[in-house]
Amino acid sequence: MKTTFLLLSVLATAPAAALFAQPAFEGPAPSPAVVERPELRRAAYHQRIDEVLAWRVGQLKPADALLPDMGAIAAKLARHEDADLCSRSVITLMKEPGSGPFWMFPVVSVAFLGRDQLSPEARQAIRRAWSSGMQLRGDTENHWAMYYTSLYLMAELYPDEPGTSWYSGKSSAENLAEARGYLIHWMDLATTIGQGEFTCSHYIGEYAIPMLFLSSWAKDPAMRQRGHLMLDWVLADQFANSLNGVLHGANARSDDTAISERWNCLSSFFSWLLLGNTPSPAGYGGWGVYFAAAAKNYELPEVIYRIGVDRDQDFLQRDLKRTRRRWRNSDVFMAPIYKQNYTRRDYAVGSYQGGMSDPIQTHAWDVTWAVPDPRGKHNTMFSMNPVSAAFDMQTYFTEFPDHMMQGVTKEGKASYDSPDKLLGGSRFEQVFQDRDTIIALYDIPPGTRFPHVNGFFSKDLVNLTVDPSGWIFAQGGNTYLAYRPLAGYELLPVAAIKSSFTGERSHLGDQRLYSPHLKNGTIVQAASASEFKDFAAFQAAIRALPLTFSLEPVPTVKLRTLRGREVVVTYGAAPVVDGAAVDYAKWKLFEGPHLNAEKGSRQLTLTHGHLQRVLDFNTLSITDRVLP
């Protein structure tokens, strides 16, 4: 069924976004430097909020008798403008309600922003729309975050009403209890064994926006606090995985655009708005207006701001996440994800251990380098196995096998069943990371659809050199990169997906390393240019690294990394570093200089310099400290 593949980008795309001035999108790239003075940060934040709302309102034509959509109404209401026009528009739009969480949460924003502005008739129209057509709950974690946050807030807004007045057939109290039950369950999962849809290039919005709404508008102080805690939690995690505001891998879910042009996604809207260190995507990411409309209810804590912006010190985070629900074809319902993030001023290396976090949009690892202006830049390098399989789809979807692979390509994941795709995870990939060294090994069974490895070589790489040693050297920004394919390959031009819905493609100058060997692997070593006298010195250092590998019976690599670590990585076995096997069972929920949490703790400690904030779901408290 279509709804199980569920898409949103078409709904999120801002209408005619490029036709109107968007200073944050069209102007100079902001400085990535830390703004030290809080009053300047706050003023700039409010200015950015106002920019989003002004732009959204500026899209409207003066001659229009009605506002076209909820985004426009939300922007008007947030600016306290044209209440009568908003009311009339709401009444018209509510005659034909939508059918799921992507309709629900925009309406919630209007319902709450308009509590004191909309006419009684308009508010009644909203209320009626929630009593008739059934709202689809969806089938993903982000759908449910939106659905249940929306239902919770509306049930609070309209308490003590009978089941006959709600689309669900349940009373206000029943809806409230169900929504609260799910939201607490989800928060429990996220704060004990990790987020499911972690560090997503787009779906961060589907969590941040509902949590902002919950923290802004819930009547119950406990739920309001939960919303605030969770918003801090997801934003801290997201921003820790950004470099100058640009989200890097690994990502539970990404998309065909952001997989290469890393900046071009909704995540960058949040970086722009809350950190101010990168341009906003076009149209403020589409959904951005809904966050902006309530954003003055929230102020990013300074410690998260600094975690997100300050890149003076290298840091390594090791975090625990989990996969999407596996209905079948798996020994576990949700498998653990062991995620790493090594970030430096010039580049970031991120990964998880391979396999599939999500059936379609997983991105298991990359090296992403810093660029002065990320717009249009493909500042990343990675490899992957582009498997396409009904088996994988059935693991995560409750569907029959045969229609899904074709169906999903028509529903916003155009590349899914393409051999040249660059987006997606594979059961046949295992990834090891030690700081800025990646070893990705592949053991692809014969008969697999698309049994090869695709490596991404950006148009923005310079000094690309295929070395007789077997290494491929290149430079991206101030980052030197060494890429070692373990089997034969050829470099082919990439026909990039321009539209995830139409599948339209264009040649932007990127190349795809195509390696058709079932037993395969990729080694990538990154380093800052400043560490070496010149590019030649980096190449010499890489050539000098002791490296042995074999592909039969399974790929195995023995390497001394550029950082002097002796690593042995074998497909299907625990990696060994300096003689000790990596024990993922000891992985904490968060471990690093900035984010720390024990597994099962429901408590996250955020630290930057002397600043510390503890988010505690056990006591529903936030504690700020200045460390000595």
Added chain:
Amino acid sequence: MTKSASPLCLLALLALAAPAAAEHDLTLCAAINKNYVIGSKLVTPNGLFRRAADGTFAHFGLNFPGILNFSSDPRDPRVFYMATLNGCVLTTDGGQTWRIGTSWDMTEPKDVCVDPNAPDHVYLALPDGIAVSPDRGATWPRRETGLPDRGKYTQTIEVDRTQAGRVLAGCESGIYLTEDGAQTWRRVLPARATVDDIQQSPHDPKLWLAVTQSDGAFRSPDGGRTWEKIAGVPADQALYNLAFDATNPRRLAIASWVYGVLVSEDGGLTWVARHAGAPGAQHVFKLGIDPDNGRLYASLHQDCINVSDDFGRTWRKAGLEGSTVYNFVFVPKAAK
């Protein structure tokens, strides 16, 4: 799954009102939602469609693209339960009003079945197990003792019309049988992948057939206790559902995306693909056989309904353009 709904009820009604009980309403669980993405307006009808006298299909009740199956109370067909994307949705007034009976902890049930001998009991096939309502959908406790921790993805659930609380469930890891109202389950057929449909013969209540995703079709001559593979049915690709012809015990049919419509006219000894002339040919999603006249219906994925009056030899379009039918349900008219 095709439900020749409530056969025991049908038999009882035959005794009470023989002339009327031979007629059935055909109700479809279907969606006509091409280009629909969640959140957008529903511009086409989806959900339940009832066959009119002229053979056309009219939508009724909830407009919802995720109604996959339904089962009615034999005491009152206005009471029915729908397996939907949102959980089990129930109505007591023929679909004019409804209520989501389950909560957040149950999602995407694939099948629902009322026990005809204990109609307060409703069985729900979930992607993570099985729930049973003992109180007409008011509560939904899980009933999974005997099911494996993993491998309990449940695609289909069917109550034995001869015995209250005797139920067969088609799961990822095989067919499971309960004889105590789901207090305990035991596996009666292992499978490598999901069992997609299980049906009880309208002619012989001991005879059951099942189709699977990767193991072919199976036959049980003893009420589901033991199973034997049906030799003539291909097993490399998924089989989606099956149907008995209530008018002819020798006629059986199986739907498959890859194989199309497979039919047997000798009680399952031999099988032939019989979809020539049906647009789309293969990509058959579900089929059903009218218990009144043996008319064979087949739904092609996002295409239309096709009907055959000669058991698949020739086909004609039967409406609902653009639809996918998730289930054909024949409800005894006399039950009204």
